[in-house]
Amino acid sequence: TEMIKALTAMNFEEMTKKEKNLSNATNFIIRQIYTAINNDGNLHKLQKEVMDLVEKTLPKMNEVREKSYDKKIQKALSEGKDTSKIKKNLVEMPTPTSWINYGRLELFLKCSKNPDYLALPIQSAQETIKTVIQDWKSFFEALKEYKKNPSKFTGKPRIPSYAKNSKKTITFSNQDAVIKDGKYLKLPKTKEKLNIGKIGFLKKNQKLMEV
Secondary structure, X not given: OHXXXXXXXXXXXXXXXXXXXXHHHHHHHHHHHHHHHOOOOOXXXXXXXXXXXXXXXXXXXXXXXXXXXXXXXXXXXXXXXXXXXXXXXXXOOOOOOOOOOHHHHHHHHHHOOOHHHHOOOHHXXXXXHXXXXXXXXXXXXXXXXXXXXXXXXXXXXXXXOOOOOOOOOOEEEOOOOEEEOOOEEEOOOOOOEEEOHHHXXXXXXOOEEEO
């Protein structure tokens, strides 16, 4: 009972719901971009909304990339290093698979101030995006194999589906999930601490935990 009260106070359930929301939001954006680019006719409403937002957000994304580039150049120069291999990596409008990319997608969610992205601790949000992207990469790998050997499949691979459960496993980094005094678990966005006893001792080099 005390454990349940503590978990409730620490908003575990709320965080797992937010995790599901970001997972679906990320998947939604990729789906709209992918289907829009592969659409031979007019874009439907949702595709157009996402593509318009991408176009609107590109200048801000590239502003961030420009600043990052300038910092890298200045750092390299101050250290007497070669700068010829430092690239700006500016972002362009999507091609069929160019946005199945963590760096671009995470930057887009951040610069467009996506509410589901902002609702989670930054490291947790980043892990969610990486998971969705991996699902899409697996889809493309399966699709490629299907085209070569369709007999190995029961049907054509489908694009990743949305999470249907009301909650989803959330990952915290060791920057967010902190063990205090060897037994108290402290999570972000709450002042509550949970006494987890001996399991509070993290394994050496452990960086992530799941709830």
